Amino acid sequence: MVYYMSLPVTDTSSTTGTTRHVDTLVIGSGFAGLGAAIKLTQAGKRDFLVLERGNDVGGTWRDNTYPGAACDVPSNLYSYSFALNPGWTRSFSPQPEIQRYIQSVADKYKVRDRHVFGCDVLSAQWDNDRNQWRVHTTKGDYTAKVVITAVGALCEPSLPDIKGIGDFQGEIFHSAQWNHDADLTGKRVAVIGTGASAIQIVPQLAKNVSHLDVYQRTAPWILPRSDREYTKAEKFAFKYVPGFQRLSRTLQYVTRETQVVGLAKAPVFMKPLQAAAEIHLRRQIRDKDLRKKVRPNYQIGCKRMLISNNYFPALSQSHVDVVTDGIDEVTADAIVSKDGTRREVDAIVVATGFHVTDSPMFAGIIGKDGRTAAQVFDAQGQQGYKGSSIANFPNMFFLVGPNTGLGHSSMVFMIESQLNYVVDALKTIERYDLGTVEVRQDVQDRYNRELQEKLSHSVWNNGGCASWYLDKHGNNTTLWPGFTFEFRNQTRRFDLVAYNSVATSDLPSPAPSAVADKKKVAAK
Ligand code: N01
Numbered sequence: 001m002v003y004y005m006s007l008p009v010t011d012t013s014s015t016t017g018t019t020r021h022v023d024t025l026v027i028g029s030g031f032a033g034l035g036a037a038i039k040l041t042q043a044g045k046r047d048f049l050v051l052e053r054g055n056d057v058g059g060t061w062r063d064n065t066y067p068g069a070a071c072d073v074p075s076n077l078y079s080y081s082f083a084l085n086p087g088w089t090r091s092f093s094p095q096p097e098i099q100r101y102i103q104s105v106a107d108k109y110k111v112r113d114r115h116v117f118g119c120d121v122l123s124a125q126w127d128n129d130r131n132q133w134r135v136h137t138t139k140g141d142y143t144a145k146v147v148i149t150a151v152g153a154l155c156e157p158s159l160p161d162i163k164g165i166g167d168f169q170g171e172i173f174h175s176a177q178w179n180h181d182a183d184l185t186g187k188r189v190a191v192i193g194t195g196a197s198a199i200q201i202v203p204q205l206a207k208n209v210s211h212l213d214v215y216q217r218t219a220p221w222i223l224p225r226s227d228r229e230y231t232k233a234e235k236f237a238f239k240y241v242p243g244f245q246r247l248s249r250t251l252q253y254v255t256r257e258t259q260v261v262g263l264a265k266a267p268v269f270m271k272p273l274q275a276a277a278e279i280h281l282r283r284q285i286r287d288k289d290l291r292k293k294v295r296p297n298y299q300i301g302c303k304r305m306l307i308s309n310n311y312f313p314a315l316s317q318s319h320v321d322v323v324t325d326g327i328d329e330v331t332a333d334a335i336v337s338k339d340g341t342r343r344e345v346d347a348i349v350v351a352t353g354f355h356v357t358d359s360p361m362f363a364g365i366i367g368k369d370g371r372t373a374a375q376v377f378d379a380q381g382q383q384g385y386k387g388s389s390i391a392n393f394p395n396m397f398f399l400v401g402p403n404t405g406l407g408h409s410s411m412v413f414m415i416e417s418q419l420n421y422v423v424d425a426l427k428t429i430e431r432y433d434l435g436t437v438e439v440r441q442d443v444q445d446r447y448n449r450e451l452q453e454k455l456s457h458s459v460w461n462n463g464g465c466a467s468w469y470l471d472k473h474g475n476n477t478t479l480w481p482g483f484t485f486e487f488r489n490q491t492r493r494f495d496l497v498a499y500n501s502v503a504t505s506d507l508p509s510p511a512p513s514a515v516a517d518k519k520k521v522a523a524k
Helices: 031-042 095-108 198-208 232-240 244-257 259-265 267-284 288-294 311-315 360-364 373-380 411-431 441-455 484-490 512-523
Strands: 010-012 019-027 048-052 115-117 121-127 132-137 140-149 171-174 188-192 211-215 320-323 327-330 334-337 342-344 347-350 396-398 434-439 499-503
Touching: 019 031, 019 132, 031 048, 031 095, 031 411, 121 140, 121 360, 140 411, 188 198, 198 211, 198 311, 198 347, 211 334, 232 244, 244 259, 259 267, 267 288, 267 311, 288 311, 288 320, 311 320, 360 373, 411 434, 411 484, 434 441
Parallel strands: 019 048, 019 140, 048 115, 140 396, 171 347, 188 211, 188 347, 211 320
Antiparallel strands: 010 019, 121 132, 132 140, 327 334, 334 342, 434 499
């Protein structure tokens, strides 16, 4: 369904037919984009649209419907601070419940009519003549003074480049694109990958398949999952006792923040957690050979720490094999590992993660010097300022941008921090009638030098693993290197001084060629 009938849109000319102009375009409607729609509305902004390629809000929680999908951050923390949900049934909610929560927030705050669903953004190009963004989508063209990209880091599935994988004749799909029509009951199935998604999928698949091969490239550290159903009394208290749920959330927040010391500042403090993971492994896997196979050889926290109570027991079952020899090739009906062993399978689940630092989306964002975000990132890495703006991309704000990821707590907290910053930026633009704002390159460079210096002490950089946290330059451009309240403090207010800005009245008029273009189109 398309919702844009009530919007104050203005037609401008374009070579592709009618172009809608809005003051602000938000791209994507997961936690970040939906949060933006709510905060923009609350700030009194009416002239904005959210372009969403799916047919509903939810983003990654709408798309990841694989069996066992659930959050590994407690729900009381993994929710908007302004929309606590007394209805959570468990401490760590499953995907359908999170998706229902996100939908209910969209309804409660009445922002669905700000959305254009089924609208895939193909490109966004800064127009130097008119000082605005030209956004090309599968549902027509838009221009906007400001673009907020909220596409998230986990939206583009990464498919492994394995010889012959395209020739496989059985069912094959990515964990984020689960084919619910494929009945895997009684089948021989392979799962490639042992990350956060795979360890949730494997125990569910193991229940029904005749044989399961788990292809592990790097073993993850796994901690116990303290998940449980909320009691009636707790649910009652969440709903009716003022402050009870917020207190529970605060306790979860504070407990998780203590991990930052070990993760980001002094990895030696990760030792107690690693000991807990060792004990968990020993308790759950009796077979010494299997235990040796799945014991990581790097420091805990270097890759995302996972939580599960049913992954190791699933691996211990007689019809489940962990394959660590590496994949040589895939044939029409089998996976051949590097030691030459051929294992026949009916289906392959590819749980190999996402394009985080190399999203194809970046190739479609074209900045003021004509370079795409992909080219800029290729040259310098994914560097930004406060995760929210990037030099060369004026009037564009990024939610879940560079160095905003977390290894220990709720991304929703980071998103809300960014929303404070971005909404204040829009208010500042309006207050001073600014035509353009663009973060200063020198400010961005200094910010990134400081970030990388901090990260050089972290377990992510020193823990002895390879991970998608680090880009091809060896820089960690994904994670925030400190306490999340430090990020909250940094993003409380938009700092105009860090930006080059031009008042609307000082912007040069459109170049003659642009005016001529406009006239030509108008004459058609
Ligand atoms: O992906 P991943 P994911 N051949 O990148 C392996 C979030 N999340 O979808 O470690 C063989 O973690 C790869 O091996 P290696 C969370 O932020 C959150 O599981 O690179 N194997 C790894 O084992 C998470 O971090 C929740 O050596 C290959 C796996 O595939 C992010 O999503 C739940 C390979 C990929 O693991 C992504 O998780 C689920 C190849 N060519 C996910 N390429 C929550 O609960 C990759 N691998 C909030």
